[in-house]
Amino acid sequence: MELPLLRFASCFALITLLACGPTAPEEVVDAGSSEVSEATYQEPHRPQIHFSPPANWMNDPNGMVYHDGEYHLFYQYYPDSTVWGPMHWGHAVSTDLVHWEHLPVALYPDSLGYIFSGSAVVDNDNTSGLGQNGEAPLVAIYTYHDPEGERAGRDDYQYQGIAYSNDRGRNWTKYEGNPVLPNNTGIRDFRDPKVSWNTAAGQWVMALAAKDRISFYGSDNLIDWEHLSDFGTDQGSHAGVWECPDLFPLPVTGANGESKYVLIVSINPGAPNGGSGTQYFVGEFDGTTFTVDPSFAEDVTDEQGVWLDYGRDNYAGVTWSGIPEEDGRRLFIGWMSNWAYANVVPTERWRSALTVPxxxxxxxxxxxxxxxxxxxxxxxxxxxxxxxxxxxEESANRGLSDRFSVPANAPKELELRYALSPDSKARFGVELANGKGEVYRIGYNAASGHYFSDRNSAGPATFSEDFVGDLELAPRVMDGAEVSLHLLIDRASAELFADGGATALTEIFFPTEDFNQIRLFTEGDGVRLLEGKGYTLTSIWPQLDR
Structure with missing residues (x-):
């Protein structure tokens, strides 16, 4: 988790401003309040199928863990304003990854500092000794950020602490011996621990962002940590500070038991379409050291990166720990915004949402x-x-507004499959519009071989000169004559999963009034719709589903 503009020379003025915070909203809503009214989730631009707090500021998802039938979602939260400030861990739980119950703030700042990003695990064997009555504790591992140390010009103002819960995450106790990993590295950006149990090594492994690299640490008990190795100073993009890492194994689909390790690394700035974004590496991890696969290495040399999502609004995402083996999925969620403009987007009661899981x-x-x-x-x-x-061919240019159910601004899902002729230069996709003449487009450009998102006419962008400009482009990974577009459209966002998810592109937008018109468009020849399905989606919030 990075402070806004942390990369620039002096953070003193920023920290002073944000620690004090602007005037709080007239109505402050506790994120754990049971009174999530219809008004709370019907404000302009309020997402209906994405998690967002009832009010105030949110950024990185943190501490995601599955335990006792519940998916826990923690997140960077400032309960006193709609701009970034002293960080807490907000908290919500779900039994289905879709509908969320807001819980009270889990972790508050203390004398050691703000509570920056981190992770959580189920300590099944009670290696930490923090469990009670034979039950496995939940253990959160997070970064302390000491603003006083930063203002004093120290290099050791970020360090790692832990907290634990013995009641299914409802109440948390900070470990009395914090910090468990002091910062003696001389590196200021020393944060965002992602911890997992590595069976081969027989220990807990922490991936930690350290300015321009990922440092790996090992522990038998989540308390005493030993440095194992470093990765990345000469691989991937370094246009900004590295943060929010995640390391996990993934089987190679259809490869008869082959498996690789994936290392996710967020970076701010330096994303391919500007601002913050998330790159990744594929390779091997032997319990101590991560090594990029030779076939992947050529894609991450000379400051090149391979990106998890080419849109501008998927950042700091990590995956859930503790998913049961019988499920076996690797489940991810990201922050649906960008540090280039996150503090000034035109929402009044709250700021920021998360991507869909x-x-x-x-x-x-x-x-x-x-x-x-x-x-x-x-x-x-x-x-x-x-x-x-x-x-x-005629179906590739047709209005769809009358095919979706009312209300016209309800979330929508489209699954579209197209055939391209070998020489097609067509540009095609989905267009949203409203009565104000505002338009958003997302689709594929066969001439350039790129997916694109165009929000330049999707509403006023006077709040930030960084919000509009060049089209956001995403290269096509797959080849072949068929192109598929899977779209999830909420009131103020679009998520594209193209070619079966090979290319992802996530964008937010802020029209003056909700988009209530939708159509397929095609410019150029040589494209034919093979198959299309559409769905109206219900709200995930209580009493708001139709």
Whole structure:
């Protein structure tokens, strides 16, 4: 988790401003309040199928862990304002990854500092000794950020602490011996621990962002940590500070038991379409050292990166720990915003949402190993009023507004499959519009071989000059004559999963009034719709589903 503009020379003024915070909203809503009213989730731009706090500021997802039938979601939270400030861990739980129950703040700042990003695990064997009555504790591992140390110009103001819970995550106790990993590295950016149990090594392994690299640490008990190795100073993009790592194994789909390790690393700035973004590496981890696969290495040399999502609004995402073996999925969620403008987007009661939960899978593609992203299957329960779109060239240009159920601004899902002729230069996709003449487009450009998102006309962007400009582009990973577009459209966002999830592109937008018109468009020849399905989606929030 990075402070806004942390990369620039002096953070003193920023910390002073944000620690004090602007005037709080007139109405402050406790994130754990049971009174999540219809008004709370019907404000302009409020997501209906994405997690967002009832009020105030949110950024990185933290501490995601599955335990005792519940998916826990913690997140960077400032309960006193709608801009970044002293960080807490907000908390919510779900039994299905779709509908969320807000719980009270889990971790508050203390004398050691703000509570920055981190992870949580189920300590099944009570290696920490923090469990009670034979029950496995939940243990959270997080970064302390000491603003006083930063203002004093110290280099050791970020260090790692732990907290534990013995009541299913409802109450947390900070370890009295914190910090468990002091900062004696001389590196200021020393944060965002992601911890997992490594069976081969027989110990806990921590991936920790350290400015321009990922440092790995090992522990038998989650308390005493030993440095194992470093990775990355000469691989991947270093246009900004590295943060929010995650290390996990993934089987290669269809490869008869082959498995690789994936290392996710967020970076700010330096993303391919500007601002913050998330790159990844594919390779091996032997319990001590991560090594990039030789076939992947050529893609991450000379400051090149391979990106998990090419849109501008998927950052700091990590995966859930503790998923049962019988499920076996690698489940991911990200922050649906960008540090280039997150503090100033035009929402009044709250700021920021998260992406939909996604399943990550690893595939061998024409471009090499690539991580695919797909919406989790649990989201299908939101579908209502399914309809089909006839095959044919004429179907690639048709209005769909009358095919979706009312209200017109309800979330929508589209699954589209197109055939391209070998010489097609067509540009095609989905267009959203409203009565104000505002338009958003997302689709594929056969001439350039890129997916694109165009929010330049999707509403006023006077709040930030970084919000509009060049089209956001995503290279096509797969080849072949068929192109598929899977779209999830909420009131102020679009998520594209193209070619079965080989390319992901996530964007937010802020029209003056909700988009209430939708159509397929095609510019150019040589494209034919092979198959199309659409669904109206219900809200994930109580009493707001139709």
């Amino acid at each position: 996604r399943q990550l899978t690893l595939h061998q593609t024409p471009a090499g190993y690539r991580v695919f992203s797909q919406p989790v299957r649990e989201l299908e329960q939101l579908r209502t009023d399914e309809f089909t779109i006839p095959e044919g």
